[in-house]
Amino acid sequence: MTSYTICARLSFCPNGPLSLFCGMEIFVHHIDDLSSVSKAINLLINEGYTIILLRGDLGAGKTTLVKVLCAQLGITEPVSSPTFSLVNEYTSPSYGPVYHMDLYRLDKIIDLVQIGFEEYLESGNICLIEWPDLARDMMTMRHVSIDIRVTPDQSRIFNITTYDAVDT
Secondary structure, eight states, X not given: OEEEEEEEEEEEOTTSOEEEEEEEEEEESSTTOOHHHHHHHHHHXXXXXXXXXXXXXXXXXXXXXHHHHHHHTTOOSOOOOOTTTSEEEEEETTTEEEEEEEOTTOOSHHHXXXXXXXXXXXXXXXXXXXXXXXXXXXXXXXXXXXXXXXXXXXXXXXXXXXXXXOOO
């Protein structure tokens, strides 16, 4: 069984424009039942939120969620963690290139520059980014942030929040 909580709020940023933050919480009893989460993300992608940030402890299910989402996007090639390659590129028959990134091993902003991180973001293609905290100051475009929490009984809580673009 999956449960949902949805809320939205309008917020004024003192140094930026009016922004809409929309939040959704999805509770999943078993890590193998991520279809409801991937469907919610797919709806957001169709609304133009192509940058997806994935946060959670090791083993929370970030890469597993990416695998389910990629299957839903029609990607048939193997999907794996880009921990060592930093970026994996897949091809969706409907969406074109899909970039799957893992920033866990990067320490400095210059590391992001060296892998062409901004070019990926500006490409307009789907970017699925695990461990995105190093890049938080670069997230000025619309994006989705997904925080994954594991409960004591190994269920997962997915907090999904959308952010509109901000002026810099």
